[in-house]
Amino acid sequence: MDTMRVLGLLLMLAFLDCSSGARILAIVPIPGRSHFIVFSSLARELAARGHQVTVMSAFPQKTPIANYTDISLADELGVLGSVNFFDFGSLNPVIMMLAMWGIGSTLCDTMLSQRVVRNLINSEKDQFDAVIVEAFFNECFYAFAHKFKAPLIQYSVFGGNLAVDDSVGNPTPYSHVPDPMLNYGDHMTFCERLKNTLFSLYSAAGRYLYYIPKLDAITRKHFNDSTLPYLGDLEKSTALLLVNNHVAVGFPRPLVPNYINVGGLHIKPSKKLPEDLQKFIDGARDGVIYFSMGSNLRSSHFPEEKRKALLETFASLKQKVLWKWEEDSLPGQPPNVRLGKWMPQADILAHKNVRLFITHGGLMSTQEAVYHGVPVIGIPVYGDQELNMVRAEAAGFGIQISYSNLSKEAISWAIQEIISQPRYKENAKRLSSIFRDNPQSPMDTAVYWTEYVIRHKGAPHLRSAALDLSWYQYHLLDVLAVLLGAVVLVLLVTAFVLRALYRKLFHKTKSSPKNKSKKRD
Known part of the structure; x- marks a missing residue:
């Protein structure tokens, strides 16, 4: 009897453990192996901890992994082995950014057209508790978070940039945070700060006035969902941003609560060499x-x-x-x-x-x-x-x-x-x-915050109010305009009063009786 009770208890615990796992959709559509190596480390760890992880990528697993399901893009996208990336070295940052916007638009249109992706777009039975998207010109895939009414988590395999910062309202002071496309440190000269500012403004303007509207049109064509928010607004629903960065190989900078550095996520204990x-x-x-x-x-x-x-x-x-x-x-x-x-x-x-x-x-x-x-x-x-x-x-x-x-x-x-x-x-x-020297490993940190966002239904309490401000409000340009207006008004009033006093005094002196008698003499 005691044996049966023990077995029953173990069975109940097993079912409790299985039911606690979340359903996670992880999307890394860029066919670059280095991107996938880092991203898949998190996906495999989440699967190992009991979550049901569906991964859309160009690199399906060669051997089955428990709790890990592939949506393979390998046949459609292939691997970038035939591309000579040394040709990219001749591009200046401005042209490079234009090229990336073009590549991002083309890849999004191509990937959303694929049969396996369309199957997921049109699926009525799939449900997910979180959608993780690689933050690298893949903004069209944010629409899956809306479709499945799941928190959007972004993962940046590089050290982040203005675009991913803006998605969570993270400050990017141009004075000491260089754009990744530029080769500046955090102690920039005046000329470097000027170039960093101009390039950052160019990137922001081009992204929000050209790239995002173009991508939004592509996304709507494939999702055909009248309730789909504008892609720029959907981006601001990002619940969590995981960034492959560490202060040991980066520069100190301000961070909002849902911007989490997990640099070195892909590094594992050393294994014996062949x-x-x-x-x-x-x-x-x-x-x-x-x-x-x-x-x-x-x-x-x-x-x-x-x-x-x-x-x-x-x-x-x-x-x-x-x-x-x-x-x-x-x-x-x-x-x-x-x-x-x-x-x-x-x-x-x-x-x-x-x-x-x-x-x-x-x-x-x-x-x-x-x-x-x-x-x-x-x-x-x-x-x-x-x-x-x-x-x-x-x-x-x-x-x-x-x-x-x-x-x-x-x-x-x-x-x-x-x-x-x-x-x-x-x-x-x-x-x-x-x-x-970290309080916990980068992997444990990434898993903890992913599960935290799922537990707290998107963790809206971590969301920065900066996301609700227009660009001129965020940069206090409206306040600056009022202050400048007040200063100008004070100066005008002061000038008017001084002018009136001057005229009164000058006129009184010219018209005094003493002066008039002198003129008669």
Whole structure:
């Protein structure tokens, strides 16, 4: 009898546990693997904690995961392997932003047209307790939060920008918060502050006057819902903004309560390396240099002269080099260089023999380098990569080499500088300590706030009142206009009174009897 009671109690507890899980729709439609790696870390963890997670992405899981359901966009979107992202390095920030608006509009129209997405748009049986959307030119997918009457959670895989800040009413002082497209630090010169302000105003004006209206029309075409709010208003319903940022690799800035930094979310405890790779690094008496340009930039797309400069430099080193190279062979490969189409980057950086990481400066790579205390040489090409390397130089754990100036002389000097000067390694270790010193892990933080928003039905008490103000009210331009008007009025009244007094005194002096008698004499 006691055994039956115990079994019954266990069965009841099991059902209670299952019923407590939320139904979450996670959308990461950009077909970039680096974006998905970070985003999917949160999705898999939510599934592991008992939530039913449906993930719409171009990277479906190869093996089934409990509580994790794929809506695959792989056939429609593919992977960006054929695109040469080095071409983006020639675009200035203004053109780059225009290009991103165009790409965002095209991708939204394309993705919302796909059969699997339309099935979800037209579904009458699916229900979700929260909708998580990657904050990267995917605003059209906010409409799913309205459709399912669920809190909207945004997740930014990079350090955030004006657009994601505005979605939760977060202040963005142009005086010390640089736009990710610009390569400025938080202590800007007058000229830099001027350029940062002008570019930010251009981005805001273009986004709200051109991009969002265009995207709103595309969204309405596909959703065909007369109750759908304007996309700009729907964006302001964001209940939570999770940002892949950490003060150790960023700059301090003001944050509203529902803007949560979860930098390093994708970093996991180090695993043992494959045996052959372990042997290669263990046997490097002078250390190893790890070289990777990330998941979108392909080393095989390097122009001939830059590839030759890298090969000649690596051949002259006594260190071994691990190079993420996407082709089967590399002409002129030196004997101290080992190639790999894919490498367990974080696990490699965790090895004590790794002396240096040569990187494109992507945020996730920078975070992994800091987490493991490895100094970096950055070769930024586009986006926020240059800003990340500006931060690395400012923090003293990295050196930036302009892609346009990449040469044997430049890369050789940078390698010898970092390897021969202990301060780079010391600063990397210092920042690693700061990066790891958190009250709870980034993953636990992200999961806690996601569940918090679900528990509290969107947590409207976290919403900033700034979202209800017009742009001129937010910047106090109406107050400034009244104050200036009051000052002008006071000055006018003062001028009128002084003029009246002057005229009265001057007229009295001219018309006095004494003056008149003098004229008669």
